[in-house]
Amino acid sequence: MLCGCSGSNEHVRNFEAWMQPNGKIKVLSTTAMIDDLVGQVGGERVDRLSLIVGEVDPHSYELIKGDDEKLAFATVIFTNGLGLEHGASLRARLQKRSAVVALGDELQKRYPELILHAGKAIDPHIWMDISLWMKTVDPIVETLTLADPEGKEVYERNGEALKAQMQQAHEQMLEQMHKIPASKRFLVTSHDAFNYFARAYLAESNETSQAEWQKRFAAPEGLAPDGQLSVADIQNIIKHLAQYKIEVIFPESNVSKDSLRKIVNACASKGLKVILSQSVLYADSMGSLDSGAGTYLKMIEHNVKVLQDAWQ
Numbered sequence: 001m002l003c004g005c006s007g008s009n010e011h012v013r014n015f016e017a018w019m020q021p022n023g024k025i026k027v028l029s030t031t032a033m034i035d036d037l038v039g040q041v042g043g044e045r046v047d048r049l050s051l052i053v054g055e056v057d058p059h060s061y062e063l064i065k066g067d068d069e070k071l072a073f074a075t076v077i078f079t080n081g082l083g084l085e086h087g088a089s090l091r092a093r094l095q096k097r098s099a100v101v102a103l104g105d106e107l108q109k110r111y112p113e114l115i116l117h118a119g120k121a122i123d124p125h126i127w128m129d130i131s132l133w134m135k136t137v138d139p140i141v142e143t144l145t146l147a148d149p150e151g152k153e154v155y156e157r158n159g160e161a162l163k164a165q166m167q168q169a170h171e172q173m174l175e176q177m178h179k180i181p182a183s184k185r186f187l188v189t190s191h192d193a194f195n196y197f198a199r200a201y202l203a204e205s206n207e208t209s210q211a212e213w214q215k216r217f218a219a220p221e222g223l224a225p226d227g228q229l230s231v232a233d234i235q236n237i238i239k240h241l242a243q244y245k246i247e248v249i250f251p252e253s254n255v256s257k258d259s260l261r262k263i264v265n266a267c268a269s270k271g272l273k274v275i276l277s278q279s280v281l282y283a284d285s286m287g288s289l290d291s292g293a294g295t296y297l298k299m300i301e302h303n304v305k306v307l308q309d310a311w312q
C-alpha cells in the first residue's frame with residue numbers, strides 16, 4: 001500500500017470485474033445511495049456499480065475517464081433525476097441511452113404531493129427521508145424484473161424485505177429525533193439538502209404545511225452547493241440563527257466549510273455565539289466503508305446520532 005489510494009484502486013477493480021460479461025445484468029447507478037438499494041434488491045443476480053464514487057458533488061458531476069464505457073455497457077442505468085445530475089456531460093450522455101430509469105421522476109409521477117419545490121426548482125434530495133426513499137424500491141424491483149424476468153420472485157421478495165427494514169429504520173430515526181425537545185430541533189447546514197429530512201424527522205406532527213416545518217431547516221447555499229454567498233445570504237441566515245436560538249451549525253462531508261466559517265465569524269462580530277460542529281453530516285454522498293456511514297441506512301443513522309449528540 002504505497003500510494004495511499006486503496007479506495008480508488010478498489011474502485012478500479014470493481015469496475016474491471018463489472019465489465020466482465022458473466023450472464024448477470026449490469027446495473028449502473030449514478031449515486032451510491034441508489035446503488036445500495038439495487039444491491040439489496042438484486043442480490044447475487046445483478047452486478048452493480050455506482051458512477052459517482054467518493055465524496056464528490058453529484059449536482060455538478062462531469063464524466064471522467066472510464067465513465068463512457070460504464071454508461072455504454074450497462075443493461076440498466078438508475079439515476080436520481082429531479083434535476084440532481086445536472087453536469088452537462090453526464091446529462092448529455094444519459095439522454096442518449098434508453099435504458100435510463102430516473103427514480104425521483106418515477107416518484108414524482110406516482111406521489112407528486114410528496115415532492116418538494118424551492119421556487120421553480122424541484123428539490124432532488126429525496127433520499128434524506130427513509131420513508132420516501134423506500135418508495136423507490138418498487139420501481140427498482142419492476143425495472144430489474146423487466147431486464148431479467150426469471151428473477152421476478154427474488155426481486156419481489158428482496159424488495160419486500162428491504163421495505164420492511166427501511167420502514168423500521170424510519171420509525172427508529174423519528175423516535176430518536178423526537179427525544180430531543182422541539183425547541184432544539186433547528187438544523188442549519190451548508191446547502192439545501194435537508195428539507196426532506198426536516199419534514200420527516202425534525203418537524204412536530206402538527207407542522208404539516210411547508211410554511212410551518214420549513215423553519216426547522218435552513219442553509220446559506222441553495223439546492224446545489226455553489227460556495228457563492230451574498231451579503232444577503234449571510235444576513236438571512238444570521239437572522240434565522242438568532243430567531244431560533246441556534247447554537248451549532250453543521251458542515252456536510254463533501255462541501256467546503258468556508259461558507260459556514262464565514263457565518264460563524266459574522267455571528268461572532270455581532271455578539272452571537274454560534275459554533276461549527278466538529279462532526280460532519282452526510283448529505284449528497286455516503287461515507288467510506290470505515291466511516292460508519294458507508295451504507296445508505298448507516299448514513300442516515302450517522303446523521304441522527306450527530307444531531308442527537310449536539311442537541312442533547
Ligand SMILES: [Zn+2]
Pocket residue numbers: 059125191192193223224225283284
Ligand atoms: Zn445536494
